[in-house]
Amino acid sequence: MIAYLGFYDMAPVRDANDAYWSEIRRHLGHGPDRMVRPDDLWPVWRAPDLLLAQTCSLPYRQHLANDVTYVGTPDFGLPGCPPGHYRSAMVVRTGEALRSGARMAINDRHSQSGWGNPIAYLTAHGITPGEVIETGAHAHSVVALAEGRADMAGIDLLSWTMFEELGLLPEGLEIVDLTPPSLGTPYITSRDRDPDPIAAAIEAAITSLPDDVRGRLHLKGFVRHGVDAYLAEPIPAPPNDAPTAPVA
Known part of the structure; x- marks a missing residue:
């Protein structure tokens, strides 16, 4: 099984993200010992043995919604934003x-x-x-x-x-x-997996995390928007020509 929660996984908070995954796994009762941290996320999102992954709203509604199962959306309490x-x-x-x-x-x-x-x-x-x-x-x-x-x-x-x-x-x-x-960055699982136990484990994990870990990750809660809410958001036209810049 595969787990990935890497959108906000800067080096100084990787230990906090590892603790977050460990709590999810503990409450769920199974799952890989460690999360993956790949460069290419598409194989992770489409993996048949995907247990849990964070994706972005745009690829979710543009390419993934019919191939995966929506689990829910973390709430980070951002100013001016509704939950999730x-x-x-x-x-x-x-x-x-x-x-x-x-x-x-x-x-x-x-x-x-x-x-x-x-x-x-x-x-x-x-x-x-x-x-x-x-x-x-x-x-x-x-x-x-x-x-x-x-x-x-x-x-x-x-x-x-x-x-x-x-x-x-x-x-x-x-x-x-x-x-x-x-709508925020959704959590997904493989298409044939029941999302309810995973969502319950995530909610429990956010509650049981130490305050400092939860604070470093800005985790405030977990929201289940539903697939239709995501699909209702518009899909932008792609950039006409976006050359890849060399990374300094």
């Missing part, structure tokens, strides 16, 4: 502004927080990005901004918050606005 939702921070270099023609860094074309939320925000404000640069991670996007290889980016607000807390945020960047909230 998140939003993106629209980020530029300090003193600059969002503008048409600006180079836009995105972590991945399949990312709701890096592409879906930001492009909806920019479109609503009449801003058309210029070159779109796919960096591979929110951490790489903020570096691309700081180094002048991109001019604006949408960054998952929880990622931004944790970068700040952990001393991982480059200097010289600022948030100019926040996108409207959207």
Whole structure:
């Protein structure tokens, strides 16, 4: 069986994520001793022996919903967000502004927080990005901004918050606005697996975690939105041409 909970798995909090998985496994009564931490997530999400994985809202509703089983969604208590939702921070270099023609860094074309939320925000404000640069991670996007290889980016607000807390945020960047909230990063299991015992184990684990571990991961609760709620959210058009930027 496979378990993966790696969306907010920065090196300084990996021990907290390991503790979180251990608690889920303890309450569930079975599962792998350790989570996987692969570079390529698609084989994990589609694995027939998947026990639990975190995915992103956009690939879930665009590609995965018919092939996996939705378990629920963690709540991180983000400001201005209903439970089980998140939003993106629209980020530029300090003193600059969002503008048409600006180079836009995105972590991945399949990312709701890096592409879906930001492009909806920019479109609503009449801003058309210029070159779109796919960096591979929110951490790489903020570096691309700081180094002048991109001019604006949408960054998952929880990622931004944790970068700040952990001393991982480059200097010289600022948030100019926040996108409207959207449904958060869903937890999934394989298509033929019953999600109810897994959801119950997650809820119990969040409650039983030590306060400091729960706080470091920003875990506030667990919400079961349902598949239809995700499928009701719009799917953005992909970026026309998003070259992959070299990671410095």
